[in-house]
Amino acid sequence: MSLVPSLTEAVAVSAPGALVGVTDWCTHPADLGGAVRIGGTKNPDVTAVAALRPDLVLAHEEENREPDLAALRAAGLHVLVTEIRGLDQALAELGRVLDACGVPNRPRWLDEAEAAWAAVEPYEPPRTAVVPIWRRPWMVLGRDTFAGDLLARLGVRNLYGDHPERYPRVPLDDLNAAAPDLVVLPDEPYRFTPDDGPEAFPATATALVDGRHLTWYGPSLVTAPRSLAAALRAARR
Known part of the structure; x- marks a missing residue:
């Protein structure tokens, strides 16, 4: 389950079919399969998220509100909160997210992103x-x-x-x-x-x-x- 559009795209491209729920602002990729829309990043339907019983909820310390994340934890869900203030941190956090989602191999796009910015x-x-x-x-x-x-x-x-x-x-x-x-x-x-x-x-x-x-x-x-x-x-x- 992803509450962050950027992370939605990262997971959907790297592990198609893994997402059971996304926000209304998750627009990439265009085809998110059967993922359920659960509201916005600032006002997710916490009850709907809990009902999906995801193994993991992906969040961001700035895009999502702590009261919503606390409610999800209280419902027994595991919430992974990312912090991204720069490119190096973003690349590291993306690796952490994909590992947590069980992506077995480092995706090619992540290496290509590093190379593109290094150049x-x-x-x-x-x-x-x-x-x-x-x-x-x-x-x-x-x-x-x-x-x-x-x-x-x-x-x-x-x-x-x-x-x-x-x-x-x-x-x-x-x-x-x-x-x-x-x-x-x-x-x-x-x-x-x-x-x-x-x-x-x-x-x-x-x-x-x-x-x-x-x-x-x-x-x-x-x-x-x-x-x-x-x-x-x-x-x-």
Whole structure:
């Protein structure tokens, strides 16, 4: 049972048929067999999860709420909680998850992901960026984030990477005043569009990136370096 879209994809690709339940936000791969939808990552139907009697529930310390995980443990279920703040940790946690799910051999995609990121040549000279993840109110990537680590490996330094909060709320005027070289706009969790760049950041080049490639940890890591680098190169005003 997976409560995390990234982990759903990792398990479904590596052990087809192993998942008995997934969230409404689990969209990859398209065919999840007979897995039951049990609600969102923040509001799963705990009763429905317990009724499935999975051997293991996969969760994430940020995407899922502790009260829900505590309720699942109280129902007698084994909950594996992952923590992912950077690429190296993501690769290690993915290995741990797949081992816990009984995947007998290390999947090829995991080796390909490691190789793809090891081959990355960061943009020179490095660029600075702000990375909004929400508007109304405006929120950006702050310190210690997986997405921030991926961008750093591509040569893009998050101007709010030293902020005390991981996802600070920052007024739009302050974001513009920070004078980044680049604004990186993912299409999730907020679905930013081309119109959001010129409207909000008229003096700064904006790069629209695939949110799955920026924030998901799983098979998408294989193609993420190429996808993100191309989007950053295509940044425009």
